[in-house]
Amino acid sequence: MATEEAYIGTWKIVECVSLAGTVETTGIEGTEFNLDESGDVSWKVSDDVEPLPFFNCETFEVNEVVTGKGYGHKAIKFIGTYAGLEVNFQVEISDDLMLLTYERCCMLQCQKISSPDPKDDIPYSFLGALEEGFFSDLTITGESGKDFHVHTTILRLTTPGIDWSKTPTPLTGLPNDVLQITLHYIYAECLPRGATEEAVRRCVKMVAKIPDLAGFIKLCNIFLENTALKQQITALVTDMHSSADKVIELFRGMKVDESSQMQSSSVNPARLCYITKQCLREAATALSKLLVLCDLFSRRKAELSREERNDIIKYARSRIPVFLRQWLELLEECKGQLGNLTPQQRHDLATYLVPEIEQGLELFTQFVVDGKAALELIISHSEVEKTDRADKHRKGHVGDVLGKMLKHALHVRELKKLKRLNERTTLSFFHFMQQKESFCTVSQAGKIRDIAKLFESLCDIVQISHSKVTEILDDMDDWLSWRDWKYIFKLATSKISWAICKVQQNQSMAQPLVKQGCDMVHRDEFSTSLTSLGLLANSASQNNQSSPSSGATPKCSTFRTKYVQLSSVESLSVSPFARDSHTAQQALKLLLSQKNTDLTFEIVQAQEVGDTVIDHMGNTPTEHVHAESEVAVCQVPAHRVVIAARCDWFKRALLSGMRESIDRKITVHDTDPSLFRVFLEYVYCGQVELNDLSTEQISDMMTLADRYDVVCLRSKCEYALKHHLDENTVFYLLTLADQLTAKNLKESCMSFLSENSQLSTCEVISDLPEHLQLEVEAVSLTTLQEAHSSTDTPSSTSSVSEIDNFTDRMNIESPLSSPSSSEVAVPESARLQECLEGLREVVGPDVPEHELVSISLAADCDLNRAINFFFL
Structure with missing residues (x-):
């Protein structure tokens, strides 16, 4: 049975097989998805592919499933927001092949195209050249007269459509902060850390018309959108804390006057009933803000990167201790209030509450009856939709039949979920009606006695709850790990989003119920939240109170704890990996073109007499070997600023004032020219394909990377050589690992020898x-x-x-x-x-x-x- 580590990596859908065993062309062939060790799944889908339900999933789990006959198999669960459901596939895995089977639908055959490299790519940028200014050949002057020393070679990589030779130079005269942010993007394809919202707005306004900077403007707009999202989420969470504080203050205001010595007249039943209703309204308002938060995350998360989504989830988790402390404070107030009540006071409160409870039961009964009726209408409407889907997925082209079948299968599961919800609601309602009938049939004295006993049992319930919350708060990290919380948060927001979506789709059926809820809560903030969710039509009764997206900052919790600061723009300040960098691709093209070079690598290689050295570029032979020297020399042109920005060893050599910097020539000994060319390509573009190289070539590449201190390439070669271990290479690789102090490779060799x-x-x-x-x-x-x-x-x-x-x-x-x-x-x-x-x-x-x-x-x-x- 494969372990979970076997699933980690990047997979490609090779083909779709029907349950009848026939291969069908669906259009999703070639779609890639990555499963990482943190439980996240990311998809790389072509624009012309029909969006299938599981393409929206961003979390996965691998579970052991035991059938009724006792047989076990692995199942992979993709968790997303489609109808609030998980998409479960039975999985079979063998080496680099994985078969995903979805019940009564299809089988997806997937092939692993890469395994996780412990030394992944590092962000790709030329920021070192911008910050240090070495080898600059152009100066751009800002609005205040500040000079920025830049490099036309790098500027043309990112913005080839801009003529940087004309006077005045493009970007000249821009405000310093705008110019600095723009140049930072050109050199690093990201925004600088600490960029302000105002400065980014000015960038959009002043740079939008400059050609080849459309990506920069798009990034700035994302920054502004994410900043607004951050403010919305922060405001919603702050509003929920504020509602909790109000509830605590309301209960705290119920304390009796000590001078009254706990007389019966000290407890005002009418005030207690009023405060309880106000607390319930505040709780409903906080709940509506939570619904807005979940819906906001579900709708916007597709626009966010994985890091930004995780940032929001971390922020939410960091607020849990604050809410728990507020809950503890509320329980302490309740415990104090209930514990101080005398038997006579409980009797007086129960006497006053009997008619209030009877009225509340009638109101709640009507609300539940209307809710059940709306749910049954929704189920009936969904069954009609199910029939239509069944008819549609039998028709159409082969390319979209998979999507229709999947959506139909998920719709059937959704309908089953609604029916189970209706069954549970019916049972709960039946039990509630029995309790209500039992309460209403007893005498007035019996009702008072039952309510008084309820006050006594509430003391025990509050005490138990207080102990449990304290235990959770003390063991927060053990109780809720990061991976578990991420799973719970995504699944919960998915289900809440699904419920909101169902109400929106059946608004005509649910509208009376929603309005009834608004009348019961009777709070403008509650109605505003439901309106923003699309559950309630705009009403003239709404006033100008702060909306859920308001940036206002009301009073927050009195408990001050350290928590994660929400910043959904951090990932916009990180340069892309080389594989995703447009600048890296252009840098490789620049190397291959050999244009505007200002440096030469001279590769000196001992060779047999009479050999001829051919340039790796495929050009005319650079130099013939002289019989008396028996040395071949191959010259490879390059660009100083590129190799200096991408390799510290080369930068030190070219800035040292020694021969390399004077002659603009770096001599390389005992290296194959073609292999050095591959090495140089990695320096330029940050990528290398090691699968096509032999063990000896990878070893030589690792030696080169070690010589010139290219740490990431050295690590990649070391990782690749682990897969070349066999009886013929183990001692050779052991010697290499010892020479280069490659600890991981040496341990792998020793482990191989022990086996x-x-x-x-x-x-x-x-x-x-x-x-x-x-x-x-x-x-x-x-x-x-x-x-x-x-x-x-x-x-x-x-x-x-x-x-x-x-x-x-x-x-x-x-x-x-x-x-x-x-x-x-x-x-x-x-x-x-x-x-x-x-x-x-x-x-x-x-x-x-x-x-x-x-x-x-x-x-x-x-x-x-x-x-x-x-x-x-």
């Missing part, structure tokens, strides 16, 4: 450096020890003897052989085991066993020395 202990007898081991020979021998010994410990042996002596025989065959001295000195009383094997156990206690369980064995042997099994060796 293939027969390789320890290879003659090639003698060619390894001495310290590597010792480490390989240590791995072999450890593997043999583990093998003996897992089998039944006559005695430990026989195990040690076999290890001695094994090391004799290796022509090395056994570290487990008995010491020649009679002064040593403890056998070497026992000393090694004792040292390993002591070392493991100090360094923890994460260090590989073979590494500890090597350290212990080097320290002569002395624990203190081994500890020193490890930390040195």
Whole structure:
């Protein structure tokens, strides 16, 4: 059974197969989706593909499903906003192929096109050149006279349609902040951190007519939209906190005067009833703001990046402790109020509340009856729609039949959900009517007695709730992890959005019920929220109170806790990865074109007499090898500002004042010209395709990346070489990993050797450096020890003897052989085991066993020395 890690990566839909087994062309072939370790799914869909329900899903889960016969299989669940439903696929996975089966619909065959690289791309930009100004060849002057030193080579990459040679230079005379933001985008394809809303508005106004900056204007508009969204969400959450504060203040105002000594007359039943109604109205208002928040997130999240969506979800999670503290304060007030009531006061309150409760029950009964009627009408309308969908999905072209079938299947599930809701509502209503009838049939004295007992039980309920909330607040991180909260938030907002959508679609049926709710709450803010949701038609009764999207900041909670500041524009201040960067693509084209170059790489390579060096560009031979020198020289032109901005080693060389900077030439030794060209392409565009390279070529590329300190490329090569490990390459890669201090690759080699202990007898081991020979021998010994410990042996002596025989065959001295000195009383094997156990206690369980064995042997099994060796 595949683990969840097997699903992580990027997949491509190869074909769609009907349940009858026929392959159908649906148009979604080629669609890519990425499943990451955090539980997010992102889709890359062509514009001409019909939008299917699961394309809107952005969360996934892999679960184990057990059938009625006891058989288990994996199921992947895509969670989105389509009808508030999860889209569940049964999944079968084998190597790089995955089959997704949707019930009574189709099977999607998917192929993995990439696995997650632990060293993913880094943001692509030329900001270093802009900030440091090296090799600048153009100056743009701002409105205040400030000069900005820029580079025509980079300006033409992003804005090829602008003539930067004319006078005055484009962008000259713009306000400093506008010019700085614009240049930041040209060099980094993002906005600078800390950009103000006003400055971005001025950018839109002043730069909109300049050609080739349409992407910049679009980014600015997104910034303004997201800023408005941030203000809306913050205002909604603040309003909810304010409503909670008002409820607390209302209960706090019910405290009796201490001078009255808790007389019966101290409790005003009419005031208690009034305050309770006001509290319920405030709670309903806060709930309406929550509905607006959920609907706002569901409608706008498609416009946000994953980072921005996660930012909003983190902000919501950070507010939970504040709401819990408000809830605690409310429970404390309720506990104090209820605990101080005397039996006579409870009796007086119950007497006053009997007619109020009877009236409330009648009102609630009518509301539920109307609600059930509206729900049944919606179900009836949905059944008609189901029939129409069933007829439609049988017709039409093959290309859209999948979408119709999927939507029909999901609509059937939606209808079942509505029917289950109606069944639960009917049962609850039946139970409620029984309780109501039981209450109404008893005498007046019996009603008063029941209500008085309810006050007593409420004290216990409040106390239990207080303890539970306190426990949750103390263990917030354990109680609700980030991944669980993200799942809950997305699913909850999806379901709420679905419910709002259903009411909108059946507004004529639900309108009387919504108006009845507005009359019961009788708050303009509540009505305004429902109007903004499209659930209530505009009413003249609405006044000019703040709408849910208002930027007003009412009183917030008295509890001040640290929480995440919502900033849905942070991702707009991060440069795109190289694979998504337009500038990176243009930089590669610039390298291939060889235009306006001002630097030469001279690749010197030892070669046989008579060979001819051919330029990697496919041009005429650059230089013929002279027989007397036996050296081939290949020249590759480049651009100083590009390689200096993209590689710190080259920048230091070109700014050092030494020969490289004077001659504008960098000499490269002992490298294949074609391989160096690939390396240079990575420097320019930040991407490299390693799948087409051999093990030796990737190794050479890793050596180049290490020489010139290109860390990301070095990591990519190290990761790629792990997949080239086999019996023929393990010792070669082990030596390379040791030379370049590639810890991950070295651990993979050692792990491979431990799993293939027969390789320890290879003659090639003698060619390894001495310290590597010792480490390989240590791995072999450890593997043999583990093998003996897992089998039944006559005695430990026989195990040690076999290890001695094994090391004799290796022509090395056994570290487990008995010491020649009679002064040593403890056998070497026992000393090694004792040292390993002591070392493991100090360094923890994460260090590989073979590494500890090597350290212990080097320290002569002395624990203190081994500890020193490890930390040195």
